[in-house]
Amino acid sequence: MEVNKMSVVELDKLREQITSIDQQLLKLLAERQQCTNQVAETKITHHIPVRDHKREEQLLVSLIKRGQGHGLDAHYVTQLFHVIIEDSVLNQQALLAARANPGSSLPLNRVAFLGDKGSYSYLATQKYFSRRPGELLEIGCQSFGEIIKKVETNEADYAVLPIENTSSGSINEVYDQLQHTHLSIIGELTHPIKHALLVTQTTDVNRIKTLYAHPQVFAQCSHFLAELGNVEVITCDSTSAAMMTVNELQSDTVAAIGSEAGGALYGLHAIKSNLANQKENHSRFFVVARQPVNVPLQVPAKTTLVMSTVQKSGALVEALLILKNNSINMTKLESRPITGNPWEEMFYIDVEGNIQDGPMQVALEELKNTTRYFKVLGCYPNDEINPTKIAAVTALAQDKQEG
Numbered sequence: 451m452e453v454n455k456m457s458v459v460e461l462d463k464l465r466e467q468i469t470s471i472d473q474q475l476l477k478l479l480a481e482r483q484q485c486t487n488q489v490a491e492t493k494i495t496h497h498i499p500v501r502d503h504k505r506e507e508q509l510l511v512s513l514i515k516r517g518q519g520h521g522l523d524a525h526y527v528t529q530l531f532h533v534i535i536e537d538s539v540l541n542q543q544a545l546l547a548a549r550a551n552p553g554s555s556l557p558l559n560r561v562a563f564l565g566d567k568g569s570y571s572y573l574a575t576q577k578y579f580s581r582r583p584g585e586l587l588e589i590g591c592q593s594f595g596e597i598i599k600k601v602e603t604n605e606a607d608y609a610v611l612p613i614e615n616t617s618s619g620s621i622n623e624v625y626d627q628l629q630h631t632h633l634s635i636i637g638e639l640t641h642p643i644k645h646a647l648l649v650t651q652t653t654d655v656n657r658i659k660t661l662y663a664h665p666q667v668f669a670q671c672s673h674f675l676a677e678l679g680n681v682e683v684i685t686c687d688s689t690s691a692a693m694m695t696v697n698e699l700q701s702d703t704v705a706a707i708g709s710e711a712g713g714a715l716y717g718l719h720a721i722k723s724n725l726a727n728q729k730e731n732h733s734r735f736f737v738v739a740r741q742p743v744n745v746p747l748q749v750p751a752k753t754t755l756v757m758s759t760v761q762k763s764g765a766l767v768e769a770l771l772i773l774k775n776n777s778i779n780m781t782k783l784e785s786r787p788i789t790g791n792p793w794e795e796m797f798y799i800d801v802e803g804n805i806q807d808g809p810m811q812v813a814l815e816e817l818k819n820t821t822r823y824f825k826v827l828g829c830y831p832n833d834e835i836n837p838t839k840i841a842a843v844t845a846l847a848q849d850k851q852e853g
């Protein structure tokens with residue numbers, strides 16, 4: 451008994467120490483953020499690009515070495531600082547973008563998204579707007595059409611639309627909506643999609659008889675569903691609708707599939723995680739607004755185009771060659787049927803580059819002249835911060851230590 455009491459006291463003391471260390475870490479991270487925001491100001495004044503891969507590599511190599519000196523694993527240090535540097539780059543990009551578009555910073559950002567509190571679109575909205583000035587007013591919608599309409603009619607300032615997922619592919623309905631709106635893409639973000647089995651009661655996976663989720667979510671977790679066997683699957687308009695239903699039912703035989711963070715908003719907890727077929731499951735979202743944005747040249751940019759080619763063989767190849775000849779890297783090509791014109795396609799193309807760049811302007815002009823229909827859907831800061839490669843950095847650090 452005495453021993454137990456002692457160990458509880460010891461544990462409490464150690465936990466106090468951990469809490470204090472974590473609080474210090476938070477303070478230091480906030481200090482680092484203030485410092486990198488000042489770096490952004492200097493970069494604005496002196497027209498220096500936000501990203502400096504050489505500096506990042508030097509920093510990582512030196513941190514890995516120091517970490518090893520403290521007994522910390524190189525992989526752990528690399529992962530940790532990738533997150534820190536990614537956050538720094540995204541914050542700096544947001545700051546530069548806000549400066550380049552002075553009128554666009556609103557005291558209140560009214561944002562339309564799919565579903566309600568807790569949906570993946572809701573979490574993506576929170577993440578994107580946390581880097582932007584102004585308050586956030588979330589406007590949950592029931593369909594992509596409703597989301598777009600909210601912005602078109604000035605009931606919302608922005609829309610957050612999922613465009614593709616690493617396991618279930620492109621979201622065709624969003625592509626079709628983008629073709630018919632005059633709204634512009636002003637930003638993108640990728641958000642990890644981590645599906646968990648969410649319940650209200652203490653229960654077991656084998657007791658679940660009914661599952662609620664969005665159809666895309668079921669598609670992404672098809673292997674898990676096949677393993678589950680005889681369970682009734684009920685599709686919902688959104689992940690949040692699924693969570694709400696399970697919360698209302700308060701039964702130990704029903705579950706929703708969604709994010710753990712979202713589920714917590716409805717009093718749900720996870721009894722199984724990582725349900726998606728693919729381990730790396732991410733969704734990419736577009737942020738759209740009524741006016742296009744000006745992306746500063748110091749920020750890596752992407753541009754999304756939509757076009758239909760003339761009906762002759764090799765027309766698409768010719769269009770793509772225009773990009774190649776101007777050294778423009780294409781990151782995505784998607785095709786969608788054109789309503790009323792059987793066998794004709796509308797092509798959606800994402801390229802790396804800013805519409806203000808010389809080669810990009812040449813390519814856009816050529817494309818305009820050679821295609822049947824052509825429109826720039828938007829030019830926006832590239833949100834995909836490819837971190838400096840872990841393996842190369844780790845090997846380098848180990849070499850240096852050994853040598």
Ligand SMILES: O=C(O)C(=O)C[C@]1(C(=O)O)C=C[C@@H](O)C=C1
Nearest residue numbers: 489500501502503505506535538
């Ligand atoms: O040192 C810089 O130039 C920074 O902007 C800071 C920082 C960082 O967070 O460490 C961020 C982005 C750059 O690619 C390199 C480093």
